[in-house]
Amino acid sequence: MQKGTPRELSGVVPIVPIPFDRHESIDEQALRSLVEFAANRGFTGICLPAYGSEFYKLSDEERILAVQVAAQQAAGRLLVVAQSNHGSSRVALRMACKHVENGADVISVALPRTFALKDDDLLRFLEPILNGVNVPTLVQDYYPTGTSIGTNFVSRLSAECPSFQYLKLEEPQLAPKVVAIHSATKEKVRVLEGMAGLYLMELVPAGIVGVMPGLAIADALNAVFTLRAAGKAEEAFAIYEKLLPFIVFGLQNFELWLYCEKRLLHARGLMASPRSRNANLCPDPHTVRYVDELSDRVMRALEKAGLSEKAA
Numbered sequence: 211m212q213k214g215t216p217r218e219l220s221g222v223v224p225i226v227p228i229p230f231d232r233h234e235s236i237d238e239q240a241l242r243s244l245v246e247f248a249a250n251r252g253f254t255g256i257c258l259p260a261y262g263s264e265f266y267k268l269s270d271e272e273r274i275l276a277v278q279v280a281a282q283q284a285a286g287r288l289l290v291v292a293q294s295n296h297g298s299s300r301v302a303l304r305m306a307c308k309h310v311e312n313g314a315d316v317i318s319v320a321l322p323r324t325f326a327l328k329d330d331d332l333l334r335f336l337e338p339i340l341n342g343v344n345v346p347t348l349v350q351d352y353y354p355t356g357t358s359i360g361t362n363f364v365s366r367l368s369a370e371c372p373s374f375q376y377l378k379l380e381e382p383q384l385a386p387k388v389v390a391i392h393s394a395t396k397e398k399v400r401v402l403e404g405m406a407g408l409y410l411m412e413l414v415p416a417g418i419v420g421v422m423p424g425l426a427i428a429d430a431l432n433a434v435f436t437l438r439a440a441g442k443a444e445e446a447f448a449i450y451e452k453l454l455p456f457i458v459f460g461l462q463n464f465e466l467w468l469y470c471e472k473r474l475l476h477a478r479g480l481m482a483s484p485r486s487r488n489a490n491l492c493p494d495p496h497t498v499r500y501v502d503e504l505s506d507r508v509m510r511a512l513e514k515a516g517l518s519e520k521a522a
Contacts, residue, residue, distance in 0.1 A: 222431050223255045224248060226248065226262075227471060228264055229481055229483065231485075240482060246283060255290065256289075257290075257422060267487040267489075270305060277313075289316055292317055295320045299334075319336065321349065329362075333363070347374050348402075350380075352380050378402045389417060401417070406424060407427075411434070411450055429517045430508070449515055465491035472484035478512075
């Protein structure tokens with residue numbers, strides 16, 4: 211990593227979407243352009259291939275390629291968080307090692323939530339992955355139908371896995387858990403919020419170190435995060451309130467969120483095609499018109515905040 215590169219994730223760490231060409235193949239040059247945009251915006255890091263990158267529609271080879279391309283383009287200017295999701299810890303570890311070999315700075319892995327598992331089972335899943343790489347690690351727990359991991363689990367995992375530095379949680383009323391985790395681990399494990407930044411304003415005062423939304427409004431949310439962390443609530447709300455309708459509408463359905471994300475990136479001139487890989491959501495004309503209306507309002511808010519310029 212080049213001298214001067216941030217060593218820790220903080221602020222907004224956007225999820226980079228995967229651009230597809232008309233044959234639904236990964237458009238490598240378009241992916242490089244998105245990474246370049248993120249680097250020029252000064253984020254501490256980016257993450258891929260995550261849910262927002264449609265990782266669940268990619269082959270193992272494509273997931274590895276996406277991280278390799280991103281790391282090459284980032285060239286040490288920002289941290290590359292390589293999502294290494296798989297239901298098998300053995301396969302996830304193999305993928306994580308390949309990501310590190312290809313230049314990833316942080317390994318992220320989501321807990322397997324297809325079926326209910328006890329804490330001991332989840333710990334047994336994570337330990338070989340987190341202890342099998344020589345870079346910092348991040349654990350994501352996206353579990354909308356159940357209760358996410360608690361403070362005791364985080365403390366146990368931290369004691370067993372020295373590389374475990376970051377935790378991404380995505381649930382409402384999270385503030386007390388953030389405070390408890392930071393206290394129990396003496397801030398060794400730092401919490402980031404997901405959910406497209408929906409709970410950002412609530413959780414910055416509680417001590418989250420960052421947010422991991424999509425790329426389309428990441429620069430605006432980074433401004434919000436910075437203002438909120440500096441105690442400038444009115445200025446933060448002035449921007450955030452313009453973004454909230456776009457966030458809330460997309461979160462009704464994950465494939466709808468992907469559509470909104472790519473549609474806005476396309477409108478901003480950052481993505482030539484808003485195409486998602488099949489199976490995907492094909493919105494009705496009413497939805498298309500409303501998403502475009504929301505996108506237009508976001509772009510006006512970006513312009514007002516001085517964030518409207520396109521990728522270099």
